[in-house]
Amino acid sequence: MIRTRFAPSPTGFLHIGGVRTALFSFLYARRQQGEFLLRIEDTDRERSKPEFEKDILNALQWLGLRWDHDVLYQSRRLGHYLELARDLVGRGLAYEEVNEGRTAVKFRMPKTEIVFQDAVREEVRFDTALFDDLVIIKSDGFPTFMFACAVDDHDMEITHVIRGEDHLSNTPRQILLFQAFGWKPPQYAHLPLILGSDGTPLSKRHGAVALTAYREESFLPEALLNYLALLGWSGESNQELYRLEELVKKFSLKRITKSGARFDREKLEWVNMQHIKNLAEPDYLAKMTAALENESKQFDPEVWKRLVLLYRPRIKTFKDLLNQANYCFNEIGPYDREQINRFFTDERLKSCLEKWAENAKGLPSFGDIAQLEAMTRNVADDQKVEAKILIHPLRFALTGLTASPGLFDLMSVLGKEVCLKRVGQFLESAPAK
């Protein structure tokens, strides 16, 4: 059976690169009906922190990358590593070295050539004569990454190690360790690195690198996974939008790219927008409401639903609604002077708006969109102006913006009271004659 693993060290929050590594390992295991295991590499006593471990586990769960079996913690297997290290020492393949009174165990580097088939890069070869002896047990009694990783990949019966290209030159050393124990090394697949938008290694200065940042921004987990899958992998068709189950069906190691890929937030946003549009309506409503829990409470459920549906084709993320429809959640500030003056250069506008307000007051409510439209168009007709002469200033009066969803839908969301108030304020802001 195929077995893959994701083996993060809890020395930082789960980042974008880690998510993709986990994703590819998950996809391959699921595709082959194998198992995807999780191992926490907490052998750095100084830097490992429980909150990071918690973050990683939470993040994987949120993403829907479920692992099989129990999580393996390296810090709980210290005795085992020590035992294996002693075995190597006993066979003369490793030795103890005392440095400033502290004893570490080092692996004697065999001088040979290591050739292995990487699933992504094909044949890779290293001359190990260029490598130094390797510390396998640190003087604090903890194993090094190199040692614990090899031992656990064997013990967990991992068949495919899928990890970042930054581990490529660790691989020959780990293969040597496998050989020292007479174990069969797993297959390796080294993924290209994810770079920042400028092509340099991804770091904080490129913006958000922690997964939680995207979660907080209300990106959909499936969209994130979809986008990340596209960074270094492509299917056989031109399809670019995938649900997780589809990725599982179509994933293959052979179609992984060799070169580093730049993270492009704009495309991520586009993918997220597509996923939002593909959500079933009740699902969309539920997720949107959960993402904007506090804001949604300020609205009548029916009105909230109308608002949220209005913005469905326009938002890049759920929380994007807050930016785009700010006028629904907050008072609008003073109107832009220049814009106001432009609208009121048309002499007829003032009387039109006054007439509109008068008619609007007569309406029992703003619940009927068709009625609002008819009423507004009638006012324009009566005043002998084109409808847009009235519509554009009304939009601006109600939103403070020159672009928005349909004006009449919007009126019904804001409600009679708010609309009349804002139109009143707008009229008061009109330049004096």
Next chain:
RNA sequence: GUCCCCAUCGUCUAGCCUGGUCAGGACACCAGAUUUUCAUUCUGGCAGCACCGGUUCAAAUCCGGUUGGGGACGCCA
């Protein structure tokens, strides 16, 4: 510095293995259509095989080199 990996539109990529199809798709951008505006949607457009040499009737594709980018050289992982 030493070793390893990589190189197609601005970006993500297909094509390369098994040379010969106008180098295909997507994001972004531009234009048009639709719309009360914007967004969505639809249509069209711009734009690329890093460079040099070799093999061949023929090279994005095979080989070598150059340049460029990345990674690794920790008692970090």
